[in-house]
Amino acid sequence: MPLNSAELLAVLAALGHVQRLRVIEELAAGRVHVSELARRLGLSRPLLYMHLERLEKAGIVTGALELSADGKAMKYFELTPFEFRLNVDTVRQALRADQDASPGTSGNEEGPTDMEDTST
Amino acid sequence: MPLNSAELLAVLAALGHVQRLRVIEELAAGRVHVSELARRLGLSRPLLYMHLERLEKAGIVTGALELSADGKAMKYFELTPFEFRLNVDTVRQALRADQDASPGTSGNEEGPTDMEDTST
DNA sequence: TTCACGTGTAATGTCACCCTGACAGGTGAA
């Protein structure tokens, strides 16, 4: 099932920033904890927190609090494989998904191009 | 050739708003002039202008000033077919395109998944 | 002339996003 408009907009907003693109690039190499990631990207930690939060809400990354061998708390983030398609159909599907959630007026169907593909 | 990060961000920002999604949906049915479009969407005309401007800069829509049979000036907008793909590779390609424009440091290559497809 | 329609833009306000700096708390090692 494709995304509705709110979900689509969340993804677009999450990807719509250079720093977050760089976060994705960095996490593509493997999981990293927050402080280390902030150091690599040259970002302040609070700022990186905000970016990671947005990415996580959109389902692009996943965070997990773990304990290192030292016993210190480390928050590791890793990339969730994603594959989105942007064209007129996916846009229309997102908008129609909103209406279908409300009192359905009509029930027409067309050839659907599926939006989400976790096939890597 | 894929987009660089600035171009990618322009597309993401252009699509990242409900009203603009609705504009795309409306223009998918055919070309419409601004005032008519504003009426259909229930938007103020100046506001719609801003949205159309953003969409045009991103290459999603195209505007053309024409004269109606009455001799009145009408600005018609129509949809440019687009097809974008969003995944880790396209993100990395966008970021690498930025570096390649600057003094090239390294010249490595991988399997490219092309970003833009005007194949409708 | 007045009306109804269209384009285009300037002035203005609100608000979310982005970013910095500071703080509170926890751990293990010197």
Added chain:
DNA sequence: TTCACCTGTCAGGGTGACATTACACGTGAA
């Protein structure tokens, strides 16, 4: 204890996106 790490959050400011309102201007028809 002090240091060097880490997590988590909050208060503040700057800036641009979003949205409304009003204006200037042109056309054809009543």
